Each structure stands twice: as structure tokens, then as C-alpha cells.
Amino acid sequence: MRSDRMRMKNLLQRMALGAAVAVFAAIVYRSIQYVSLDRAVMRHECWTWRWLPFHAAWIWPYLSMFVLAGLPWFMLPDMRQVRRFAVCLLVMAAVSWILFLGYPTACARPSADGQPAGYALLLDLDQANNCLPCLHSAVSVLAAWTLAQGTAFFQSFAGKALLMGWLLVIFVSIVALRQHTDSDMLAGVGLGCLSAWRLRLEPRMGADLR
Numbered sequence: 001m002r003s004d005r006m007r008m009k010n011l012l013q014r015m016a017l018g019a020a021v022a023v024f025a026a027i028v029y030r031s032i033q034y035v036s037l038d039r040a041v042m043r044h045e046c047w048t049w050r051w052l053p054f055h056a057a058w059i060w061p062y063l064s065m066f067v068l069a070g071l072p073w074f075m076l077p078d079m080r081q082v083r084r085f086a087v088c089l090l091v092m093a094a095v096s097w098i099l100f101l102g103y104p105t106a107c108a109r110p111s112a113d114g115q116p117a118g119y120a121l122l123l124d125l126d127q128a129n130n131c132l133p134c135l136h137s138a139v140s141v142l143a144a145w146t147l148a149q150g151t152a153f154f155q156s157f158a159g160k161a162l163l164m165g166w167l168l169v170i171f172v173s174i175v176a177l178r179q180h181t182d183s184d185m186l187a188g189v190g191l192g193c194l195s196a197w198r199l200r201l202e203p204r205m206g207a208d209l210r
Contacts, residue, residue: 011074014082018073021086025093032097033129036104040129044108046181054110054178056119062173063122065136068166069143075151084199085146092138092195100130107131109178126179134180134188140170141192146199 069089076082106129112120144163147154154163174185 014073033127037129040104040106042106048175048182056115058173058176061169065140069139072146088195088199105131131180131184133191134184137185137188138192142195145196
């Protein structure tokens with residue numbers, strides 16, 4: 001019984017911390033969007049848009065980032081690792097928010113006319129006025145690195161191959177949906193790699209953080 005209570009307490013702590021980070025990030029991100037809306041530099045093309053056709057179906061791999069980013073909250077074996085992940089996530093987001101305020105950018109996205117309702121909802125919720133760096137790719141890289149370092153399944157060859165394939169599909173969807181340019185996406189990858197390097201989880205399961 002005591003063990004069950006401890007597991008439930010641990011789960012609730014993880015859920016509460018994840019919810020707090022998500023709410024805080026959403027409030028700040030939405031606020032910055034409105035502040036920088038009138039100053040955003042609009043981009044109408046990039047070289048990958050010329051050969052990668054737009055299709056609204058890319059919304060599903062695009063949204064799968066939230067599943068990927070949610071896994072570390074529940075799969076990391078140590079609560080201290082979860083807290084470290086939360087801190088690195090917020091620091092990475094804060095760097096992006098500062099850049100968004102200093103140099104706001106936007107992408108010319110296809111109209112929602114004739115597109116599925118999910119795409120129209122995406123345009124309403126994610127007003128792409130802050131594109132550089134791409135937080136979508138940054139968060140994906142950080143989450144994938146965390147899983148590969150701190151969980152048993154994703155430390156295996158099959159787990160790492162799954163993460164690499166998942167990341168690739170997310171990266172393509174980011175550009176294919178015209179949410180970001182290729183330079184936005186690559187800048188986000190760089191930021192995510194830097195954040196992942198700072199995370200530095202111990203390779204053995206359940207170990208303390210450095």
C-alpha cells in the first residue's frame with residue numbers, strides 16, 4: 001500500500017509540474033505573439049518550399065511533437081531528472097522568447113479555405129509571428145535526447161531508431177506546413193542540441209543528475 005501511495009504521489013507530482021510548465025509557457029508565448037505582431041518580418045519563400053509541397057495532412061506529425069515532449073515527464077525514472085528536464089525546457093524557451101522579441105518573424109501560410117478544420121484551428125491557435133528559432137524542432141530535439149539518455153527502451157537501438165525517424169518526420173512537417181522556413185527549423189535544432197548538451201543525464205538508469 002505504501003509503495004502504491006508513493007507511486008501515485010510521484011505521478012501526481014510529475015503531472016502537476018508538467019501542467020505548470022505548459023500553462024506558463026503557453027501564456028508567455030501567446031503574450032509575445034501579440035506584442036511582436038506588428039513588427040514581424042514576413043517571409044514568403046525558402047528553397048525547401050519550392051520542392052516540398054504543402055498538404056494539410058502534415059498537421060498530424062507536426063502535432064505529434066506534443067506527444068514526444070510529453071513522454072519524458074512519465075518515462076524518466078527519477079523525479080530529479082524530470083525537474084532538470086523542466087528547467088532546461090524553460091531556459092531554452094526563454095532564449096527563444098528573447099529572440100522573438102528582438103527579431104520577430106512570420107511565414108506566409110496557405111489559407112484555411114478548403115482545408116480540414118484541424119488546419120484552420122492550427123492557424124488560429126499558433127499564430128506564427130515568432131518563427132526564428134523554431135521552438136517545435138528545439139523541443140523535439142531536447143525531448144528525444146532526454147528519452148535516449150534516461151529511459152531503458154529508448155537507449156536501445158530500436159528505441160533510438162524510432163526517435164530519429166520521429167524527429168525526421170516532425171522536421172519535414174514543420175516546413176511542409178509552412179509554419180517555418182528551413183532556416184527556422186535548423187536554428188531550432190541547434191538550440192535543442194545546445195539544451196540537450198546542458199541537460200546531461202547520467203547514462204545508467206535511476207542515477208542522479210550531474
